[in-house]
Amino acid sequence: MTTIREQASRGLKQGDAFTITRTFNERDTNVFGEISRDMNPIHCDERFAAAKGLRGKICHGLLVGGMITEIGGQIGWLASGMNFRFRRPVYFGDTITCVFTITEADERNRAKADAILSNQQGEVVVEAWLTGVLPGQAERAILAQT
Template identity: 30%
Template sequence: MTTRSAQGTCAEFAKTITECDINGYAGITGDFNPVHINDVYAGATRFKGRIAHGMLTAGLISNVIGTRLPGPGTIYLSQNLTFTAPVKVNDTITARVEVTEPPTDKGLTHLKTTCTNQDGTLVLDGTATVIWPR
């Protein structure tokens, strides 16, 4: 059985978001919203340039949950997200997961999930419910 971590245990993963990441995500999902892929269109928006798909950023949380904390074998039950700031090409995003309560006897637990950019700006805030791996 995987060791169950105590409340407050954290893990992180950082990645610089590239143009290739954004275009690849658009191709995989079919989400070709011009705010993500069209420089001219995106330049005329409130963001003044292209932004990454919110779910691309959220996917970095999945990396932490599935590979670091709780890790391989985790069952992802739910995720609540609030996107708090845009992510732009070449932003370095750090996804962080924190255990907010010890897992129950059946392994159920809640996690605080956040993503910040290279300036420390919170770009995503949320919570996840998972079953700890056995």
């Protein structure tokens, strides 16, 4: 069991924060493009990326933003809303750190969270605002067993 899941099985509250890191590569982007059918040439054609003023092909914003679903899956978060602001491109080889913080939680387990995703230079690449439902006592017991 991961430490994130262990914390979730004990219960979550406002102020709890989780951090993960991932390095993105061209294969990730190609697979995501196939799954999402987003074949924008900015992800797969150097000439097009250069014409846009970029230093190379870039990862899909939702692929990078999807890091929040790794944390959400570990804590048993049932998403009801996600809003993203894509601040900077993510290039192949960039290492992204995602910090997911629960900003509100009520007695019915409805919650809000913020996520800040930054590259290896500390530059914010994605900001996200989330709403969802935290696991209740029965779900936490199951999380503790997985």
